[in-house]
Every structure is written in C-alpha cells, then in structure tokens.
Amino acid sequence: MSNMSQQRRHIETILRYDGHRLNGKSALPPELIGRSWQRCINEYGLDPSRPRPARIVTQQTLLEHQDSVDELLNVARAGVEQLFTQIAGLGYVLLLSDYRGITVQFLGNKKDDDRLQKAGLYLGADWSEQYAGTCAVGTCIQEQQALTCHRTNHFDSSHIGLTCTAAPIKDPFGQLLAVLDISALNSSRSPDSQNFALHLTQLYARLIEDAYFLRRYRHSLIFKCDQSRELVQVNGQLLFALDEQGQVLAANTAGRRLLSQCQVIGQQCISLPTLLECQWRDILSITYESKDGIRAFRLTGTQQTLFGMLIEPTMNTPYQKHLSSNLTDTEESVPSLDCLCADDPAMRKTIRLAKHLRHRDMNLLILGDTGTGKEVLAQALHVSSNRSDKPFVAVNCAAIPESLIESELFGYAPGTFTGGRAKGAKGLIQQADGGSLFLDEIGDMPLHLQTRLLRVLAEGLVLPLGALQPIEVDIRVLAATHCDLLQRITDGRFREDLFYRLNGATLKLPTLNARADKQYLIQVLLKKINPDVRLRADAMSALLAYNWPGNIRQLKNALTFAEAVCAGDEITVQHLPEEFITHHQHLNQTLPEIQATTHYAAISKNLPQQAEQPSLLDLLQQHRWNVSSVARVLGVSRPTVYRRMVKQGVVQPKNW
C-alpha cells in the first residue's frame, strides 16, 4: 500500500472511531490511545484529515523551556547519554521533553538530520497532544503513564511511520517534570516489538527520577529500601527523605505508591518508624550497628519485609546532632539472647524486651507456633538472668498424662501412694527452687491444676500431695503456648486470674516463614549438625522458598536429613527431603543422589509423624550396625559411611 493510501485509510479509521467500535476490519486501538483520539477531536478540535507539519519552537523559546528544567537536565545527562548508547544502534533517537511537551534535549544520528527534523524528532519540537495529536510524549503527559505509540496509534497521519515510547519523570511530590522518549523512524509492524523499548525507557526514567530525588534531598537523611537485601544497595526501589524526627519529607514514585497503599499518604506527617513498626533509633543506627549497613523492617499491618539502608546528608545538618544524641544508649550485648537471631524486625523487638526483663522476677508468657523456639528462648532467658546458677526445669504440660501431672509438678509426701517412693518425691516446682520453671503448652494444663498453680504463684508456697505443711519456693515461671489463651478463657478452659499472673509480659516469636533472617538460622543449624558440610546455592534457594509449617524444628530435621544423605561435604537440592524436591522445578531423576533421597524419604515416611529424621546413629542401629546396608540406603559407598562415623564420633558398641 502506498504512503498516501495508508494515510487515507488511517484518517478514515479515526473518523469512524466512536470510543467503542470501528466499522470495517481495523482492530480497536488500546484504550488509552482511543481516549487520546477523542480528546484530539472533542477537546483540541484537531482534524485528522489535515495533517500538521512538525512545529519547532524558536531558539529563545527553547532556552526558556530549558531553563525551567535546568536542574533536571544536569542530573539527567549521564542517564540520557547511557540510554542513547544502548538504542542508537537499533535506529532510535532520544528526546527529553519538559512537562509541556517541548523537546529540551535531543540525541540522534546526524546523518538522518533532515528526515528527523521533518518528522519532528528534533530539539525544540512541540510534542504536546494539543498540537501534535496522539503521540508518546503528549499522551504520556495527559495520562501520566508510560506508553508506546506505535505507528497508526498516532493521530496525525503524517506520524504513522513512527514508533515512539515515552515514560514520565516526576518530582518528589508526584508532579510531572519531564518525559523521556525514544523514537524510531521505522520499526517492525508488530506492537509487541516495542515491549523491550517500554521497559528500558521506564527503567531509565526511574533512574533519572531517583537521581533527581537524591540531588534535591542531598541535605536530608535518605532511607533507601527494597524487598531484597542483596539488591538494596545497587538498586533500592523506594526512597524516603526524612527530617530529624523521622517524618517523611518526600518519597520517590515507588515510595509514594507504598504510602498510598498503606493509606498514610493523606496524613499531614508520615512517620517512617510508624510505617515500619519500629523505633526511630532502629533506623538511625543502621549504619553503626549492622555489619552490612542494611537492616530488615516489617511494613506496618503486613507480613512484608523491607531491607533498608541510609544515605547520609552531604553536609552537617541538625540531623547529625540528633543522631549522636540518639545513639548514646547503645544496646547491651547479651550473647545467649543475641545468638537466637540475626536481622529480623519481630525478633529484634522480642530480644530487646527479653534483655530488659531478664533479671526481673516477673513471670513471662512466650507465644509462638509450634517449633518456633519457645523453649530455646526460655533457656536463653534463664541463662542470661541472675538465676542462671540455679536449675532450669522444663515441663511439657501436654506430654505428661493427666493422672501423673499433679504429682510430677507438686511432688508427694512419704506414704502418699502405694508403690510410691518411701521418702516421697520432690515435685518439679520444688526442683526449680531459686531458678526458672518452664511450663510448655500451658494452655493444655487441666483446670484443677491451674487453681493449684495459681496458689503457688500467689503465695510462693507449694503443698506436695499428702503433705500437711506447705514448702516455700522461689521460682520464676516462663510459660509458653501456641494456642490463643484469651479464647480459652472465653471458652472457660483457662483461668483468667492465672493468665494475668503468668503474663508479666508477653514475648512473641514469629513463624520461620515470616523471618527475614532465615539464611542465618539455616547456617547456624547446619554448623551445629556438621561444621564441615556446606550448602550449595540451589539447596539454599529451595530452603528459602519453602513455607515451613513446622518452623525451626522442621528446618533442623530437613538439614539433619540432608547431611545424612549427602555423599560428600556439599548439600545440593537433591539431598533435601522429598517435599523440597517436589518444590524444586529442575529435578533430574537420573542422578544417583536422588534415588538415594527418594529411597531414604520412603523410609522416613514410615516413621511416626512428629519424629525427627533419623541420624546416622539411628540408621546404624536400625540396620544392626550393618554398614553396607546403611550405605545402600543412603546411596553412598561403605568408606563414606565409615568416614561420616568418624566425623560424627559414632562408634559401634563392642558387643555387636
């Protein structure tokens, strides 16, 4: 089809378009283009049958437009040049227009100068929608979003050979500053061919926008964050400029979007500590207290973790004074508590509270799902308290049969039971005298024992079964549960007064899935299991992607299993239990390690549900110390089993 007839057909298409339908064969234009066509006709009075020549403003007018965006032009220079070097070879030119659509910077190939100038791809060209009709720059200004205007998407029939892609550049308050555009005189007829151009233009528009943001707020503290710890330094997506109290002064486009999602954008003052559910000190101290200069935060009201870092102001500001006064109260280091986590916002709060309360005699309630480490935390609290030289006694209220729990806890006097010890027995409460009593699964304690426990806590006296005289005890109770105690109170299954006695303060443990320091826990647990084994990246990715219903206990089991199954000193994804392999897409069934794993998993399926995966010792015992048989199960050689026995200090008993 000749140029002239193409243009004629295009004019007819636009004239026939009524917002929804087109008569004839033409496909409907994208919605945003259709809206623009209607604006051109109804609002600007443009006539598709009267194509307009490119309008290039005078030198004086151009200077005025350039002056209005001078600061941006300085910041954008490097980004614009970099983008141009990437697209020039593909036949594109680059335009930067101001918010009124006047091209204030242009990069193109000199040899096409005449054709480009005629097409309006030139310095000083007016690409406003009001003058040029539907086009990438003008429509981007009107719609405030990135778009490609491909060939016949243009309104003016003289533009239908062009393909143009534009993305907005906004100021820190969301006002349009400029538009970045890449255009080609000729391009493929398929609109999809421009997808890559759209992504690239958006990427550079964001880089320029963020560079401008950093320049505008160079005298303020800036908080940069991202969903990935690894990427935050090189490509932090969200930027917040802060005043010395932690109030958000401005945010980049992604930051403003997040604020609006959290419905805090309408508020006069948005406080970053409120947004990230933390203290202002947690943000101020990132650079000083975190080894990699990054800290994990949880976005308010969500389970989403954001990794943040600080960009400090370039000059002395009031913020610096504020920083030093805030950091005088450096946090006490308590190794037994500190080692329970690395960088997780929920754990940070819990450990901070635990440090404050460790020497107090108040009873504590530890809440968390099964396997989240409630007992481990209780032990660490005891070890770090001034009761540490006295006993730590742990009782699982759900595991002891109801008929025994009373005598186990309270003890009994001589002659109380036929068949009991002649001298009677000290109960667990008495055994914990001076130290800490850990009552796990407190929600499962029978009601009548709750009444007796309440008396112990209120009076500091324990009355063994059958005894006449109570005995004085000094205990601190650390109680734990995974169930909702308030609901149990409502159901009449838990005493409210006991709840308040136990709940001097509540320490909450997050699920493993919600923790931002999973990688640390994986490394710590693996080191304990076998310090000579390392995890390959594929195994680490599979572990990080898993959802961990059984929390840290399940993680420990999975690592124990993988360590037992792996033949060398490296765990790969194939050595993980079956559920991880199913998760992992790149399973290669032919590898010998997989056969071993599958075989081993089949054995482990026969184990009781809650049992931990068998260790090498368990396996050897199950196979009556037949090393060849264990080697077959594990899919490794006999020498490897012997080597592991030496490494793990497993020795065959003499009588075998």
Ligand SMILES: Nc1ncnc2c1ncn2[C@@H]1O[C@H](COP(=O)(O)OP(=O)(O)OP(=O)(O)O)[C@@H](O)[C@H]1O
């Ligand atoms: N911070 C940690 N570092 C290393 N191992 C841990 C940590 N927390 C828990 N574990 C391990 O995870 C397993 C479960 O821990 P723990 O028994 O304390 O959990 P729990 O919440 O008390 O479980 P349950 O609700 O079933 O009683 C244990 O084997 C423990 O050693």
